[in-house]
Amino acid sequence: MKPEKKDILWYDNAVIYQIYPLSFKDSNGDGFGDIKGIIEKLDYLEWLGITAVWLTPIYPSPLKDFGYDISDYNNIDSRFGTLEDFDELIKQAHLRNIKIIVDFVTNHTSSEHPWFLESKSSKDNPKRDWYVWKDATEAGTPPNNWLAVSGGPAWNYDQPSGQYYLHQFLAEQPDLNWRNPQVREVMKEVMIFWINRGVDGFRIDAVSHMIEDAEFRNEPFDPASRLLSKPEYDNFLHLYSKNRPELNEVVAMFSEIAHAYKDIFIVSEVYLGPEDLLHFYRICPYHNQAPFNFNLVNLPWDAESYRAAIDVYEKILDPEDMRVYALGNHDLPRLASRIGKEHTRAAALLLLTLPGMPFIYYGEEIGMENSSISKENLRDTFTHENSGFTRDQSRTPMQWSAGTQADFTTGTPWLPSTISPPINVASEKNDPASLLTLYKNLINAKLSLPELQGGSYVSFSTESKNILGYVRSTSTSRCLIYINFSGEMQKINLPKGTYKIYISTDFQKESGEKIKHELILSPHEAILLQEN
Numbered sequence: 001m002k003p004e005k006k007d008i009l010w011y012d013n014a015v016i017y018q019i020y021p022l023s024f025k026d027s028n029g030d031g032f033g034d035i036k037g038i039i040e041k042l043d044y045l046e047w048l049g050i051t052a053v054w055l056t057p058i059y060p061s062p063l064k065d066f067g068y069d070i071s072d073y074n075n076i077d078s079r080f081g082t083l084e085d086f087d088e089l090i091k092q093a094h095l096r097n098i099k100i101i102v103d104f105v106t107n108h109t110s111s112e113h114p115w116f117l118e119s120k121s122s123k124d125n126p127k128r129d130w131y132v133w134k135d136a137t138e139a140g141t142p143p144n145n146w147l148a149v150s151g152g153p154a155w156n157y158d159q160p161s162g163q164y165y166l167h168q169f170l171a172e173q174p175d176l177n178w179r180n181p182q183v184r185e186v187m188k189e190v191m192i193f194w195i196n197r198g199v200d201g202f203r204i205d206a207v208s209h210m211i212e213d214a215e216f217r218n219e220p221f222d223p224a225s226r227l228l229s230k231p232e233y234d235n236f237l238h239l240y241s242k243n244r245p246e247l248n249e250v251v252a253m254f255s256e257i258a259h260a261y262k263d264i265f266i267v268s269e270v271y272l273g274p275e276d277l278l279h280f281y282r283i284c285p286y287h288n289q290a291p292f293n294f295n296l297v298n299l300p301w302d303a304e305s306y307r308a309a310i311d312v313y314e315k316i317l318d319p320e321d322m323r324v325y326a327l328g329n330h331d332l333p334r335l336a337s338r339i340g341k342e343h344t345r346a347a348a349l350l351l352l353t354l355p356g357m358p359f360i361y362y363g364e365e366i367g368m369e370n371s372s373i374s375k376e377n378l379r380d381t382f383t384h385e386n387s388g389f390t391r392d393q394s395r396t397p398m399q400w401s402a403g404t405q406a407d408f409t410t411g412t413p414w415l416p417s418t419i420s421p422p423i424n425v426a427s428e429k430n431d432p433a434s435l436l437t438l439y440k441n442l443i444n445a446k447l448s449l450p451e452l453q454g455g456s457y458v459s460f461s462t463e464s465k466n467i468l469g470y471v472r473s474t475s476t477s478r479c480l481i482y483i484n485f486s487g488e489m490q491k492i493n494l495p496k497g498t499y500k501i502y503i504s505t506d507f508q509k510e511s512g513e514k515i516k517h518e519l520i521l522s523p524h525e526a527i528l529l530q531e532n
């Protein structure tokens with residue numbers, strides 16, 4: 001049994017904004033976004049109403065995987081600034097009541113990290129066992145058939161020491177050996193280092209991959225996979241390289257550390273179905289860890305699929321379990337490109353009226369789309385066989401204005417800027433009909449309506465299969481939410497009672513307007529009603 005949660009903590013009522021620092025704001029014209037740039041834009045984030053920021057990695061890195069290949073855990077990459085800049089960011093963010101969550105890359109380091117350089121220097125180096133080294137098979141082939149998420153085999157041969165090392169991502173990202181107690185200890189110290197610097201939470205990267213099967217068994221072919229229709233990696237069941245039972249104790253350890261130090265929140269990057277997500281909650285001794293729920297990101301835009309995915313997750317969790325919904329991130333296509341521009345307003349209302357903690361990826365609030373990038377400008381080396389999408393497309397510079405380089409940099413941006421008026425902060429900020437204004441109003445609603453903060457969630461059926469309807473209620477009040485997934489007008493009979501419009505995605509509908517009995521939803525409209 002977990003101890004009961006007594007206090008309301010910052011993460012009980014939070015809206016998180018994900019910053020991809022390389023692309024957010026460049027303060028010195030070198031073409032890379034940086035910490036000073038983020039500080040410059042804190043007023044914007046405060047204006048938008050967000051309460052916490054998650055920064056993808058800002059640590060020294062050869063940038064083979066754009067920061068997810070760390071060569072020093074206790075410092076800041078000079079492209080992003082210095083430790084002093086980071087301290088200033090924490091200070092300035094906290095002055096605005098904005099919390100800072102940092103990325104914690106635990107599964108692997110950079111191949112240039114001194115630990116790995118030592119480890120590979122010889123078979124009897126004391127740090128050899130900090131990484132996962134194996135001999136070739138008798139036939140001289142790699143130790144098993146495992147593949148890397150980023151493409152190709154998961155083993156790389158190190159000629160001088162005559163063994164293979166494991167890398168579940170790029171060859172420049174060797175996997176740490178979490179069975180080794182020294183690795184656990186040193187990574188624990190990394191967490192404490194950043195906690196002492198004032199961070200409020202961690203997003204733990206690639207958690208599922210951290211511990212492998214002790215026998216390194218071959219992974220079976222997935223009979224359900226359609227060969228050649230996906231990256232090769234997806235043709236196998238990753239029974240032995242992912243989500244091993246030994247992971248439980250490591251995830252619990254993170255929760256323990258967070259609890260011992262302050263009201264630190266931990267969000268784990270896992271792509272799992274509801275039953276397995278539940279397991280992630282249950283293995284932690286405290287209510288301070290939650291796995292991302294990414295189950296909405298691959299759904300077709302239809303009401304039934306969304307209802308089913310949300311209902312099963314909401315039903316399976318206890319009220320104290322922090323829900324974490326995300327509709328996008330730096331690894332996924334932009335929301336507007338995935339579900340269609342016409343649906344982004346309804347998706348925003350959905351995200352911000354569901355229970356728990358919503359994560360908003362930078363640029364989604366203005367409706368940024370996948371950018372088209374010419375071959376010679378592509379930077380990401382992760383495979384995109386067959387998918388046609390490269391992660392660069394959703395990582396292009398934040399569109400601050402329609403000016404030069406979208407006002408991201410005065411130099412040449414690391415990835416080309418997209419200028420697509422009116423999709424930018426400057427033109428949307430004062431436009432009452434813009435997506436940005438809608439996000440601002442929805443964030444405000446999310447943080448101020450008691451029904452949306454701690455209220456329960458129950459979905460209900462309506463006359464149309466195109467409508468997702470749900471109620472968020474406290475013991476004394478309730479809000480109704482209707483989302484029209486279709487391009488047609490929909491007529492709805494409201495439950496008994498009188499209601500007023502709190503927010504509609506149809507900006508022609510006035511907030512405060514009273515309605516009774518019947519509601520007509522415009523095409524693609526989503527609406528939040530408050531019962532009188």
Ligand code: GLC
Nearest residue numbers: 065068105169205206330331
């Ligand atoms: C996570 C990150 C992704 C990175 C990978 C390896 O999935 O979100 O960007 O490439 O881990 O660290």
